Amino acid sequence: MPEIPAQKTAAAAVPAGEIAVVAITRHGIVLAGKVVRALPNARLYAPEKFAAEAERAAPGAQTYAGKTGDALGALFGRVDGIVGIVSLGALVRLISPYLKAKDSDPAVIVLDEQGRFVIPMLSGHLGGANALAGRLADALGATPVLTTASDVRETLAVDLLGRELGWTLEATHAALVHASAAVVNDEPVALVQEDGSLDWWTRHANGRTAPLPANLRLFERIEDVDPGHFSALLWISQRSLPTTCAAAWRGRCVIYRPTEAP
CATH class of the missing domain: 3.40.50 (Rossmann fold)
Incomplete structure (x- = not known):
């Protein structure tokens, strides 16, 4: 069998359906606009009180009334990916009631307000969260934080x-x-x-x-x-x-x- 070459030749696969970018602060919404521009299938979701800011950052943005957790619940079964511009701990608590299985949950990414770190936290492989994190890291100049063993060691997944x-x-x-x-x-x-x-x-x-x-x-x-x-x-x-x-x-x-x- 011919030797398998080692160079990278193909782009990573990211979720093909809609990616919801959820931001809950003014600074986060500004960064969300950059995320939406980097991902052609992304849409910004923000609290209703920031409707004007959201529209400026990403025309066509959607707003929601009520709790962010409820909005995430509505998105969870409908979109292929979620990018949350919130703290890691907050996003864990917000999505935990909606978790089902690794082969059906959407890819979930957390991004800090400064755009320094992008962390895939759910459906890293099958859902494409790791690939999505890599795409955002390249677009924003951020550091991807991968924790899946095969990716950390660059072995076969x-x-x-x-x-x-x-x-x-x-x-x-x-x-x-x-x-x-x-x-x-x-x-x-x-x-x-x-x-x-x-x-x-x-x-x-x-x-x-x-x-x-x-x-x-x-x-x-x-x-x-x-x-x-x-x-x-x-x-x-x-x-x-x-x-x-x-x-x-x-x-x-x-x-x-x-x-x-x-």
Whole structure:
């Protein structure tokens, strides 16, 4: 198999639907205008008392009466992303009643009023919050504060492999958690690629500049892998899982289905 190149070649994927930028102070609203201009699918939401300021900062801004927590609740099930220009602690308390699941909650970002730090706090991978934080950091000159283990160490994010190429993922929740833990804990992981483009590392959804992690060993066929030597299996293939392999890899196999030819 050809060596996987390490340079970054693709932009990070951010949420495709509406991104609500919620600001609750005058200074925050000024910064929110910059955020809206940086994200074409973003809209400012502010308290009704700051309607004039919000319209100046971002024409077409929406205002709300009542509590910010109620406004966030109304947005939570409707938008793909939320950028809160409030304190981290405040945003945690405001959104906590509306949390459901990592595969359905919107991406949530917190940004300080000075625009110094941008912190993805919810749905970092599947929801695209980490990618959104990177986009805002570039636009505002801010520092992204990433806390997900795979991004801090620039290793493989198991749930994002092939995402930029349109690949689909097949795995139980337990297997996905197990494989992700094996990767970030530097356990030996077999990565078998039988189909699809070879540039999945360079087109990683959050971008990577380091080489492929040393604990990932590449194979061309699943039959070549000894299950006793690896903690998990990442299998890129169009084939059905061979019956001779299914039992050996049960609970620790993640399958990726490419949509394009190698």
